[in-house]
Amino acid sequence: MxxxxxxxxxxxxxxxxxxxxxxxxxxxxxxxxxxxxxxxxxxxxxxxxxxxxxxxxxxxxxxxxxxxxxxxxxxxxxxxxxxxxxxxxxxxxxxxxxxxxxxxxxxxxxxxxxxxxxxxxxxxxxxxxHDGQQLLDEACHLQYLDNFGGLHAALTSYQEAYEKLDTLRREIASLQMDEAEKARRLDILQFQIEELERAELRPGEEEELEARKTILRSADQLVAAVEGAYGAIFGDEDRDGAASLLAEAESSLAPVMDFSSELAQVSGIVADLRYTAEDAAERLRDLRSSLDFSPSELDAVESRLDQLHRLKKKYGASVQEMLSYLSRSRQELEQIEMADDTLLQLKKKRKEQLAKTRAQAEILSAQRRETAERLKARIEEELRQLDMPKVRFQVEFSQKPGKLGLDETGMDEVRFLMSANVGENLKPIAKVASGGELxxxxxxxxxxxxxxxxxxxxxxxxxxxxxxxxxxxxxxxxxxxxxxxxxxxxxxxxxxxxxxxxxxxxxxxxxxxxxxxxxxxxLDRQGRKEELARLTGGTHLSTAILEGAEELLREAEAFKNGR
CATH class of the missing domain: 3.40.50.300 (P-loop containing nucleotide triphosphate hydrolases)
Structure with a gap:
């Protein structure tokens, strides 16, 4: 509390x-x-x-x-x-x-x-x-009934069945289309799949092409640089290269390298430099042989990149996205081509699920009708205790509208009816209840x-x-x-x-x-008596009003002692 x-x-x-x-x-x-x-x-x-x-x-x-x-x-x-x-x-x-x-x-x-x-x-x-207005709102009456009956388990079981039925309905609707629309969609998918398959897309290809294009656009500069470096290291007809000079230095030091450890160290360094220079020269020679460019290769690379660019505008921002689009298109094409068979299977499942859902709805409805009788008796008893002895209360049931006669709450529409006076027909509460009655x-x-x-x-x-x-x-x-x-x-x-x-x-x-x-x-008891007198007679608290307030308190105490 x-x-x-x-x-x-x-x-x-x-x-x-x-x-x-x-x-x-x-x-x-x-x-x-x-x-x-x-x-x-x-x-x-x-x-x-x-x-x-x-x-x-x-x-x-x-x-x-x-x-x-x-x-x-x-x-x-x-x-x-x-x-x-x-x-x-x-x-x-x-x-x-x-x-x-x-x-x-x-x-x-x-x-x-x-x-x-x-x-x-x-x-x-x-x-x-404002809760009295909720009582007038017939949309709330079903919830009142379910809460009174503690029907949450039955309602949950029904709603699980209804959700499965609704899922099947959505799947069927997604597969159903008129023949003209079906033909148009098939044509589009087949064209897109063929276009993407002809392109023979490969992940990472675009990055490789961009790198190759950069090399091809700088082919002359690359060849000149590689040949110049190779000549400087290995030499040519007009000059000795770095490797030859290092070999000459190594030969010059060989006779004296045993004279001191320092000369031996220097000789070793020169030898290492010669080996490194010779290795670099061999790698430059291999690279030079690979720089054998076809005049048409740059055109081919740029043409392929243009093709990928055009495809990306239609199917995705990268090759990977385009391949994903191709996969989805193949799946959709297969679904459309197999739609008739799938629809037959789904409709069969839907028919079976509808029967299960109706069975759950009928179980829930039966519990609600039994609950309604108990609610009627309890409400009428409560209202008799609230000085409404002639009131009649009833829960009216009707079938949900629509083809199935079902929605997420079940098969029942419920509203509370009452008659506050003898001889009056049962009517919606809003039409017969006064503010005090509400x-x-x-x-x-x-x-x-x-x-x-x-x-x-x-x-x-x-x-x-x-x-x-x-x-x-x-x-x-x-x-x-x-x-x-x-x-x-x-x-x-x-x-x-x-x-x-x-x-x-x-x-x-x-x-x-x-x-x-x-x-x-x-408030203590005296304060309560004065407050009750104020509620009864306003600001002027006469002896009679105070005595009336005292009488109210004694009557209330007697009632509580006798509960």
């Missing part, structure tokens, strides 16, 4: 701490005092979308910290490797900065807003006034669905809109019963609901030094 909420610089709140207890917690206060700001702060620390406008005017950042206790083993913990401490406590914080950046931590470990939101959805369920229906649905949830904290933000009198008392009793299963926090304007609280907090707004501040005060 949520045990502590710390807020800094959120809207009108400079700094506030809210210590929440188990059971039924209630927030009351004047309109505009800042009750919804506290709910916004909780939403923020749970990872919901926020705006920098939430930051208090003049401040650089806002901070919300929440401490949770006695948490169950949530899937999020295993998925993210972050766990409550040894005492079972988990501290979550979110800092919202003016530059739009968010700093989120879970158990002191940094995490993303996306991770925080995933965790928040497993910790707290916030039910606001609030009670939603509360009944939340109460029923909460039985299957692991969520330990439910927050109701002014969902009592349109409820008054006896109905308000019934809503208060229902929330009190609900708080025996999980922690409940309710923002309310109704004295009957506030009187039922186990912990009561008043939200006050005040002005100080030209600024507006919102504070949260934990």
């Amino acid at each position: 949520l045990s502590l909420l710390h807020i800094e610089n959120i809207a009108l709140i400079d700094q506030a701490d809210l210590s929440l207890g188990p059971g039924f917690n209630v927030l009351t206060g004047e309109t505009g005092a800042g009750k919804s700001i506290i709910i916004d702060a909780i939403s923020a620390v749970l990872g919901e979308r926020t705006s920098r406008d939430l930051i208090r005017t003049g401040e650089k950042a806002a901070l919300v910290t929440a401490l949770f206790q006695s948490l169950p083993e949530l899937p999020w913990f295993q998925e993210n490797g972050i766990f409550p401490d040894a005492n079972g406590e988990l501290l979550i914080s979110r800092k919202i900065q003016a530059d739009g950046k968010n700093l989120c931590r879970v158990g002191g470990i940094p995490c993303t807003v996306v991770q925080l939101k995933a965790l928040g959805s497993q910790l707290i369920d916030i039910h606001g006034q 609030s009670r229906i939603m509360l009944a649905l939340k109460n029923v669905l909460a039985e299957n949830d692991q969520i330990m904290t439910l927050i109701f933000d002014e969902v009592d809109t349109g409820v008054s009198g006896r109905a308000a008392g019934k809503v208060a009793e229902k929330m009190s019963r609900l708080s025996q299963r999980c922690q409940v926090l309710c923002v309310t304007h109704l004295a009957q609901i506030a009187a039922m609280a186990d912990s009561h907090y008043a939200v006050r707004k005040e002005e100080k030094e030209g600024r507006t501040f919102t504070n949260v005060e934990t």
Whole structure:
């Protein structure tokens, strides 16, 4: 459960701490005092979308910290490797900065807003006034039904079968084309394949040709350089080369090399130089013989490079990419040529998969219809407890439209119908439910669905809109019963609901030094009586109003003692 909420610089709140207890917690206060700001702060620390406008005017950042206790083993913990401490406590914080950046931590470990939101959805369920509109949205009714029935396993099995069916549908569609389009595509592929095959592409060829072109364009300069170097080393008719001179030097030193070690060393160096010069001369001679260029070779190399350049414009930026394109084209050609056989096989598989998918859909539908009967009974019982004894509730089923009558959710279209008064036909909720009735229906649905949830904290933000009198008392009793299963926090304007609280907090707004501040005060019994009197009679707290508030408190205490 949520045990502590710390807020800094959120809207009108400079700094506030809210210590929440188990059971039924209630927030009351004047309109505009800042009750919804506290709910916004909780939403923020749970990872919901926020705006920098939430930051208090003049401040650089806002901070919300929440401490949770006695948490169950949530899937999020295993998925993210972050766990409550040894005492079972988990501290979550979110800092919202003016530059739009968010700093989120879970158990002191940094995490993303996306991770925080995933965790928040497993910790707290916030039910606001807009949730009544979800009840009117028939697109949500199927999800409500599946959640109540715990039909996730059956739905997953069906969806796996449907995905296989849809995959086969896409494969068939990709192979189906009219004959004219098929003929055009075959012609294009055959032309492209033949053109690429005639080119006889070879990886690395382009680089080799570029290098050869560079040599060919400098052929005369290369030949002259090589011949000049060879003559300088090996000599010619007009001069002795370096090798001959080194041989002469070696011969000159040979008679005296034994006179001293230094002469022997020098003689060795000269001999090494002669061997090196002779080796270089032989290599230059071999290179000179290889520089036998055909006058037409440069034209042939440049022509081949031009051909590769033209092909690259059509089929890829390199020879390797063009070869990959050729491979893909061959595969596509084979697929088209074999399409008729493949289509027959795929259609056979699709027929078999459709039968399997329909079977899964029928299993899911049967479970849904059985679940619908249980939901009908539970909702009607909850609504009787909420002072709607004559209400009738029903789940209406219809077949999905379309040729298959299936989509990713199954074969069923579902909508909730009700009749709030005797003698009235069952109709869509939107056409028969008033605002107060919607609030009670939603509360009944939340109460029923909460039985299957692991969520330990439910927050109701002014969902009592349109409820008054006896109905308000019934809503208060229902929330009190609900708080025996999980922690409940309710923002309310109704004295009957506030009187039922186990912990009561008043939200006050005040002005100080030209600024507006919102504070949260934990009320004792006398403070609660005065707050209930204010909710009932406004600012003038007469003796009669205070006695009425005292009576509400005694009645609430008697109810809770007798639960």
